Amino acid sequence: MSKTNLLQFTGQSIYCSKAGVHIDPWQPVEKAIITHAHSDHARWGSKHYLAHHDSAPILRQRLGQDISLETVGYGEPFQINGVTFSLHPAGHIIGSAQIRVEYKGEVWVVSGDYKLEDDGFAPAFEPIPCQVFISESTFGLPIYRWKPQQQIYGEIENWWAKNAQEGKASLLMGYALGKTQRILKGVHSDGGRLFAHGAIYALNETLRKAGHDLPELTLITTDMDRKQLAGSLVLAPPSAGSGPWLRKLGPVSTGYCSGWMAIRGAKNRRAIDQGFVLSDHADWNDLNTAIQATGAERVFVTHGFTSAFSRWLREQGLDAQEVQTMYGNEEITETQALEAEPNTDMKSSD
Amino acid sequence: MKRFSELFSELDRTNKTNTKVSLLKNYFMTATDEDKLWALTLFTGRRPSFKINRKQVREWATEVAQIPEWLFQESYQNVGDLGETISLLLPPTRTQEPERSLSEWFDYLGKLPSMDEEKKKEMLLAAWEALSPQEIFVFNKLLMGSFRIGVSQSLVVRALAEATGQPTNVLAHRIMGDWNPDSTNFYNLIHAENLQDQDSRPYPFYLAYPIEADIADLGEPEEWFAEWKWDGIRSQIIVRNQALFIWTRGEELATEKFPELHFLVERLPHGTVLDAEIVAWADGKPLPFQLLQTRIGRKSLTKKTLSEAPIGLLVYDLLEWKGQDLREKPIEYRRSLMEQLLNADPFLGPVQLSPLIEFSSWDDLRELHPDSRSRQAEGFMLKRKSGPYRVGRKKGDWWKWKVDPLTIDAVLIYAQRGSGRRAEQYTDYTFALWDQNGKLIPFAKAYSGLTDKEIGQVDYFIKRNIVEKFGPVRTVKPELVFEIGFEGIGASSRHKSGIAVRFPRILRWRKDKTAQEADTLDSLKQLLVQYGL
Numbered sequence: 001m002s003k004t005n006l007l008q009f010t011g012q013s014i015y016c017s018k019a020g021v022h023i024d025p026w027q028p029v030e031k032a033i034i035t036h037a038h039s040d041h042a043r044w045g046s047k048h049y050l051a052h053h054d055s056a057p058i059l060r061q062r063l064g065q066d067i068s069l070e071t072v073g074y075g076e077p078f079q080i081n082g083v084t085f086s087l088h089p090a091g092h093i094i095g096s097a098q099i100r101v102e103y104k105g106e107v108w109v110v111s112g113d114y115k116l117e118d119d120g121f122a123p124a125f126e127p128i129p130c131q132v133f134i135s136e137s138t139f140g141l142p143i144y145r146w147k148p149q150q151q152i153y154g155e156i157e158n159w160w161a162k163n164a165q166e167g168k169a170s171l172l173m174g175y176a177l178g179k180t181q182r183i184l185k186g187v188h189s190d191g192g193r194l195f196a197h198g199a200i201y202a203l204n205e206t207l208r209k210a211g212h213d214l215p216e217l218t219l220i221t222t223d224m225d226r227k228q229l230a231g232s233l234v235l236a237p238p239s240a241g242s243g244p245w246l247r248k249l250g251p252v253s254t255g256y257c258s259g260w261m262a263i264r265g266a267k268n269r270r271a272i273d274q275g276f277v278l279s280d281h282a283d284w285n286d287l288n289t290a291i292q293a294t295g296a297e298r299v300f301v302t303h304g305f306t307s308a309f310s311r312w313l314r315e316q317g318l319d320a321q322e323v324q325t326m327y328g329n330e331e332i333t334e335t336q337a338l339e340a341e342p343n344t345d346m347k348s349s350d
Numbered sequence: 351m352k353r354f355s356e357l358f359s360e361l362d363r364t365n366k367t368n369t370k371v372s373l374l375k376n377y378f379m380t381a382t383d384e385d386k387l388w389a390l391t392l393f394t395g396r397r398p399s400f401k402i403n404r405k406q407v408r409e410w411a412t413e414v415a416q417i418p419e420w421l422f423q424e425s426y427q428n429v430g431d432l433g434e435t436i437s438l439l440l441p442p443t444r445t446q447e448p449e450r451s452l453s454e455w456f457d458y459l460g461k462l463p464s465m466d467e468e469k470k471k472e473m474l475l476a477a478w479e480a481l482s483p484q485e486i487f488v489f490n491k492l493l494m495g496s497f498r499i500g501v502s503q504s505l506v507v508r509a510l511a512e513a514t515g516q517p518t519n520v521l522a523h524r525i526m527g528d529w530n531p532d533s534t535n536f537y538n539l540i541h542a543e544n545l546q547d548q549d550s551r552p553y554p555f556y557l558a559y560p561i562e563a564d565i566a567d568l569g570e571p572e573e574w575f576a577e578w579k580w581d582g583i584r585s586q587i588i589v590r591n592q593a594l595f596i597w598t599r600g601e602e603l604a605t606e607k608f609p610e611l612h613f614l615v616e617r618l619p620h621g622t623v624l625d626a627e628i629v630a631w632a633d634g635k636p637l638p639f640q641l642l643q644t645r646i647g648r649k650s651l652t653k654k655t656l657s658e659a660p661i662g663l664l665v666y667d668l669l670e671w672k673g674q675d676l677r678e679k680p681i682e683y684r685r686s687l688m689e690q691l692l693n694a695d696p697f698l699g700p701v702q703l704s705p706l707i708e709f710s711s712w713d714d715l716r717e718l719h720p721d722s723r724s725r726q727a728e729g730f731m732l733k734r735k736s737g738p739y740r741v742g743r744k745k746g747d748w749w750k751w752k753v754d755p756l757t758i759d760a761v762l763i764y765a766q767r768g769s770g771r772r773a774e775q776y777t778d779y780t781f782a783l784w785d786q787n788g789k790l791i792p793f794a795k796a797y798s799g800l801t802d803k804e805i806g807q808v809d810y811f812i813k814r815n816i817v818e819k820f821g822p823v824r825t826v827k828p829e830l831v832f833e834i835g836f837e838g839i840g841a842s843s844r845h846k847s848g849i850a851v852r853f854p855r856i857l858r859w860r861k862d863k864t865a866q867e868a869d870t871l872d873s874l875k876q877l878l879v880q881y882g883l
Contacts, residue, residue: 142417143425143438262438264362264487265430265774273363308424315418 006101007108007134010325014110014134016101019083023099025040026326033085035112036096037062038177052087055095057210058177058203058242074123090114091125092280093178094207100128108132109294115279116286117149121181125292134300135291136327138281139259140309146259146283152276153186156255157273164192164231171234171249173241174257176203178280180235183257184214189204192338195220195229197236197245241272250292259283353381354389355488361499370501374509383452383536390539391531393506397418397495398456401463402470404432406496410471414478415439428774430767433490437483447480456531460494462736504742514540522554522741537712549590552597553623553669553677554741558731558748565732565751566712573735575681576707576715578727579750580664581639582629583840587611587663589618607645610661610700617695621673624665625646631662631700636726639852640840662700665692669739677739684739722753723881728837729753744883755835756877758783759860761868764774764832765812766822776824777805778811781834783847783871790828791871793847794836831863847871849878
């Protein structure tokens with residue numbers, strides 16, 4: 001292609017030079033469109049932000065109440081310098097969006113992070129026809145194939161019930177933004193109480209205040225009686241799995257929700273009692289399904305197993321290439337990068 | 351199989367000893383005798399072979415998964431375990447066959463060796479179709495003889511004892527030794543009274559802990575024996591009914607490896623069990639362990655090997671005498687019997703009593719301790735005179751007091767990913783020293799010695815400082831320096847450095863040193879001259 005691409009990978013963002021707009025920049029810029037509020041996509045320091053309505057309260061909580069932020073709904077096109085932009089559900093977390101960019105009949109779509117399974121909280125992913133698709137590949141290897149979420153919720157409920165029988169609390173770890181809301185929607189409490197670590201509690205309150213239908217959680221405080229934790233479900237970010245916070249809970253069984261739990265080594269390394277394979281990212285099959293559904297002939301593969309997944313797509317006859325971004329992290333350390341997220345962004349009240 | 355693979359993943363998930371014991375106990379109380387025998391086979395580290403070619407298994411799995419070979423490889427690298435990779439890549443269970451038990455699957459696998467390739471493939475594919483991913487994982491481990499699980503023998507014995515009511519020492523004795531699931535059944539192995547057919551059975555070794563506190567805390571010196579801690583192969587020599595058996599501590603029957611000791615069958619009465627160290631030996635003196643090593647790996651022993659690596663036997667305990675189990679008697683008593691036995695026989699050649707070190711105060715021992723290495727010993731063994739011979743690693747009556755390892759500061763130059771639990775991190779390192787031309791020469795590999803946190807930091811550095819890739823090996827920018835400890839040193843033509851070190855491990859990360867400040871190959875050669883062969 002001789003002319004300049006509609007979107008370019010500049011080393012600081014996915015950039016539309018025609019419109020002068022950056023998508024998910026990892027360095028401060030003038031105008032940024034944000035796919036979703038996770039901290040590897042929504043970074044601090046840009047002058048103007050634009051995102052979906054539902055991302056607003058979290059972005060303000062994380063990037064500052066006084067940021068310049070404009071919000072739009074899904075499927076509401078707007079123009080910047082002749083380029084048409086619109087946001088479409090990505091199904092990853094609340095407010096997550098794919099960014100559709102159109103200029104003179106050429107359509108590019110930036111996926112951000114996405115999953116196809118409807119989690120009942122974040123609006124479900126919609127395939128957007130396009131010529132060029134920029135896809136994540138966090139779980140872009142065929143070893144990652146998810147079971148239906150209902151089955152995982154069932155596993156969590158059984159684990160919780162068994163712990164309750166043994167008089168233990170069930171400490172369930174997962175990312176504060178995304179995983180927690182799914183668990184609150186999908187796992188049935190059966191009368192057991194719900195407690196939360198400070199990071200989870202703060203985020204849940206933010207979302208409740210914004211009008212989302214989420215149950216109230218009880219904040220775990222230093223002075224509370226540990227005995228009432230027996231039989232309850234305690235929600236916490238991944239970082240809570242070790243150290244003094246954990247020890248204060250009394251008898252406890254630890255669980256961890258993540259796509260990485262599909263691999264025995266990843267599970268064992270965390271020294272947790274139980275891993276639940278639950279992810280807010282598309283698995284191998286769904287990455288392929290999503291890409292096929294866009295009808296795109298060109299695919300850029302960002303963060304994840306970029307080289308393997310782009311090679312696979314090329315062998316399927318697509319014009320695919322890998323792109324270096326600062327999303328996620330290098331394939332292996334992503335877990336750690338995401339883990340760092342909730343606590344750097346929000347003060348734990350503990 | 352469902353039941354057993356569940357047991358496996360439950361055991362795999364917990365690191366709490368009590369939970370493991372109760373899981374195992376529950377299994378031993380509820381499974382069928384056939385399944386229990388197979389489970390015990392696996393838990394005692396016996397891995398039956400089904401003559402299966404891993405490469406072929408891989409090819410078949412790749413075919414069924416309908417992915418290209420490179421993508422299988424990519425997946426394998428990220429999982430780190432072949433059996434698990436296959437279980438994750440195969441399409442979901444498709445057949446609804448009646449459930450087969452663990453022993454039925456072993457029967458199934460037992461048919462494989464006599465089959466041709468085509469039939470083997472058919473059998474494997476049918477098995478994979480019938481099993482869930484979790485079961486496929488365990489099945490693959492059985493198939494490829496790579497079943498491992500984090501339960502120690504003593505833990506299995508405890509669970510078995512709780513489930514059967516048999517005493518632990520009896521059980522430990524019974525599950526060691528030369529049996530396999532085809533030669534016995536669960537009842538005969540665990541419950542049967544008759545021990546006559548079990549002449550070869552060794553006793554479980556009593557293992558010492560390293561001494562933690564000052565030796566003076568052990569009490570009065572008169573209450574203790576001190577011996578040199580020999581650097582050889584810990585062994586039990588058993589003579590029963592005119593047959594001789596040599597067991598090493600790894601529970602390996604090594605009788606054929608040491609023909610020099612076979613004459614003992616003539617000299618020891620029926621029902622004798624010695625606990626002793628096989629050492630390299632010449633002119634009435636022990637030699638460095640490296641010499642022995644030339645014999646260990648060999649399939650057949652030539653006259654040349656025997657004459658180049660002569661051995662001796664240093665006897666330090668008598669566990670059975672004239673068919674009587676002496677383990678409950680104090681070592682003082684056992685030792686006096688042993689002295690009578692060995693000193694009375696002038697024809698024992700390289701078989702000698704391991705001498706006691708004479709000392710009247712702890713200071714005497716402290717003074718002598720640094721001499722250990724020059725005597726080819728690793729330090730002292732301290733044994734309470736009134737102590738029995740216990741089972742497994744126990745504190746209290748025996749302590750080992752080792753000399754500090756030899757050390758050298760070396761530069762990390764190559765790294766490789768670990769496997770299993772560590773498949774996603776670079777955990778296997780190669781270290782190098784400077785030669786006279788200012789080049790780094792690799793001299794040792796080490797896998798252990800760092801904390802999880804340090805491994806994370808080193809892994810982070812490596813991922814950002816890879817210079818070159820050779821297959822799975824990454825050349826890393828030479829920057830990090832580590833203190834490497836090792837127990838022995840010898841000349842070696844197989845190593846680029848010309849030197850082989852024994853039990854190398856990372857003692858600490860020398861963050862205070864730059865690569866330039868690491869040690870030289872010459873300093874390692876100095877150690878070789880001082881302590882080596």
